[in-house]
Amino acid sequence: MVSQPSPDRERSSAPLRAHNAIPRDRVLDAARDIVVDVGLRGLTMADLARRADVSRATLYRTWPNADGVVADLFTREFRTLLQTAMRSVSGDDARSMLVALSVAVVRLARRLPVLQRVIELDPGFIAPYLLHRRGASTDDQMQLLEDLIRDGQTDGSIRAGDAAVMASAVLLDAWAFVLTGPVFVGEDHLDALDAELRLQLDRFLTP
Template structure:
């Protein structure tokens, strides 16, 4: 979800010391373990062994397993966003917003990590649904709100409180990510995403 002239740069994580570790090395190991055993079976000791680092080194970067998994979800979101943005050729802000949102819904819903967490450890998602916004959600809101402002400026998106419009779009998007597979079969998800496109177009149209 990129506004006109706004690039998306995946935040770099520079090594801080001679014994610091590449974050992707740990996150790759965490991903494999979650797929294999779920979140409840993931420990810092197991993760250290799989990533071939010491537990002390892990704890210098993450306080616990949940911190690692939160960063893992953030990385997956960044990668999904980069892939979706590369496939968007342009258009006004509303066109870009809708295409990016629907594309992200489709890609995030397919993530093996998310599917495994929903299958084995759905309680991990509860705080982010009911109590607070995680870093990925805050970033999604920031990007969406920028696009909504751009759309209001270029006349492609109706007037209104940008924060409220952003929240409404995000709520729709997350419902289609998390609960769509409950209501329709796998073969019908593309048709459902077309309905999301129509919903967002009509909601945001001036």
């Protein structure tokens, strides 16, 4: 995906930081800025070290290569997105909360700068997470959906069923609306599309 140089000793007057003192968020912020500027293929450990103002040796103590940085970046960005969505919604019961949260996540994900840039320049990066494996942020979303479904089954707002399978169906639906919704309806009709998602999820979950 992202070709990287082999780690080597670099000559720098900057002091090395202890492993546990690496400014992790500063590095990930720098990685985000590079991806938004030039895409994943422009992210190298050398450029990242310069942008984050740390040595390459320091970076390699935490991440083996740029792919590892990208994985942590996307995990952080989606966890932050999920927290933002959770703060923005409310509901009278677990079903209304789950539906509102799912639609909020879809809307935020469509506007996430790093995701937009990857879709535009490096769409192949997404394929393994759709076809072969789940990432850490997907696990977070799945766990939250399962918990909400079980809560809804307890309070009577969500029908009976396997919570894990039902959560998978909700998440698959939501990701389709994120990735292919704009292609099918265009940017001018996304609000109407999201209203359909809200209706679809509500009917899917209603007892």
